[in-house]
Amino acid sequence: MRRILRDLKIMLLTNLWIVPVVAALVGALFYFVAPPPPMHARMATGSVTGGYHAFGERLQEELAQHGFSLELVESAGSEANLAKLTGDEVELALVQSGQELTLTPEQRSTLNSLGVMYREPLWLFIREGVTFERLADLMPLRLAFGSSGSGTQAVTAALLNANRIDPTQLSERWQALGGRRAADALIAGELDAAFFLGPAENSLIQRLSAEPTLRLASLRRTEAYLARLPYLSQLQVGEGMLDMAQNTPDSNIVTLGPVATLVASEGFHPSLTPLILEAAKTVLKNGNLLDPAGSYPAKPPLSLNTLSEADYYYDKGLPILQRYLPFRIASLADRYIILAIPLLVLLFPLFKAIGPIYQWRIRARIYRWYKHLREIDQQLYKGKLNSDIGAEIVRLENLEDELARIEVPLSYSNELYELHMHLRYMIERLSAYQRRTTAEPQVG
Incomplete structure (x- = not known):
């Protein structure tokens, strides 16, 4: 077991290079993904005694249970609400159907309808x-x-x-x-x-x-x-x-x-749509004296653009993750899962390359000593070896001691021992060469 843990430690240390690579890829994922939706919005209602304000208060209470803060902005009525929407004073507003027809086409293009809340x-x-x-x-x-x-x-x-x-x-x-x-x-x-x-x-x-x-x-x-x-x-x-x-x-x-429609400005974060509509559904679930239970919210009129998130809600309900997870967690998961797919595509060949790279790095720790042995061997063959053979022998003996301290996985031990044998072989060759040159008579 100790040997296995030792080999695992060597493998981890050898592949530390992958840590900054993965960190860079994950950092890029969080850098390029859009920020999470805000948990606050302003909604224009109407006078305190009006029906819009009463509905806004009930919606505010329901959203607060999900950690979302809805700020109610009083106004003179539906016409003023439209003015606040187009003026970017609020992100949401209750608007009486037909009022949007008083806007120019350019102004209408900046607004999106989330749905009908109730009849008026x-x-x-x-x-x-x-x-x-x-x-x-x-x-x-x-x-x-x-x-x-x-x-x-x-x-x-x-x-x-x-x-x-x-x-x-x-x-x-x-x-x-x-x-x-x-x-x-x-x-x-x-x-x-x-x-x-x-x-x-x-x-x-x-x-x-x-x-x-x-x-x-x-x-x-x-x-x-x-x-x-x-x-x-x-x-x-x-x-x-x-x-x-x-x-x-x-x-x-x-x-x-008319019908009371919930309208969003350009500043509204589309990802909040399911949260807002589900809260409205809870508020309106029991209906009222004139609207049967479960009738609203409903698909909005066609006089304004509709967010794709609203269309999805009316056709299929809440997104899958939001059915089982809190909104904040589900919203983040929805956003990052999409970008995690290309990240995994990049990481797959990266992790696949770990094996060959690991083998190369382990063997490189062994083979880097062969370069010096090869140089000595060539000098011996050409007769150009440095005259200070004793110092070279001492250097190789020190190298032999250093090799004893090198740690490699058990599966690579044979290559390390082969290096020991080749090193000892070179020391013996140099020692024999030294004795021979010492025994030869000096010329001149």
Whole structure:
């Protein structure tokens, strides 16, 4: 066993050259591979009381369990979110479908959609006693159609424009008002009707649904609207769906609404896509009053580019490694495995060459002494040997002692002993040559 360990030690010392070679190859692997994805991102939501912000908080909590920090950035609404995305102020934002159509083609090319998170119904609350059949019936009323730059105003403006109604011409009665201010004014009787946009579970929508002086209106001619505004979708709301105690709505109604899409800027790291979408899936797994469980996230509309990582997620789910490993470890493995393949291709012939190189280095430790023996042999043959033969003999004897200290594997011992024999043979030849030259009479 001791001899085996000794041979192993010799082999390792002989092949130490491979350590810097492998280190250089591994260093090159880590140098050329792209850095791992960051574990932090900023997401523009909307006002604190809005549905976007509520969803952002739930997504933030879920991502925190995976060590990912999501910073929520408040904004005035969907239009402001787009501005923050194109201005590189945030990496992610919730955007109302259809809003992207306001951007130039160059601006749209810098954005990528990760998917639809949920539907956003448009709610029209009117006071009891107000007659409503079509949007034109709102013209003589005191109406709030959404604050400037908000998603509510964007949808209502599109619907009104389809009816060739210009809100600016009705500024005496119509107000660019939305959110809590519009709700307070409507409940206080300062408004006859108001539009709101958001999930049915939104606290503001629930507050209005519980108000006995208000009722929820149904939109008619929805197919005509969808033909003109394809980024909207139709939603069926059953009787009592929003508030069973107040029976809101008091009958089955139909409304329209865009979808909330999660959009990424150029600064978003694509490798984070599965992590974000899986967290969103967890947040949305139970669905809501209008969206069945497991419906979202879903494939995004075609108005924006979609990341290939998002397409893969919707088609096949999480990448294989991320199904079993934490995101950080799986992400690194995904990146480095791809580059490890060419590294192994390079290392295979390298390790294959270890055997021949090892044999050459071991034999070189033995054969380097033969060069000197060959020189002496040639000088003897040509009669040109140095006159100081005694010093040469002493040198060879010292070499013989040095050879006794050389360590070689057991399998190469025969070559070492052959060198000992040849060295002793040369010492004896030189000694005989010295005696002969000493015995010859000096001439002159």
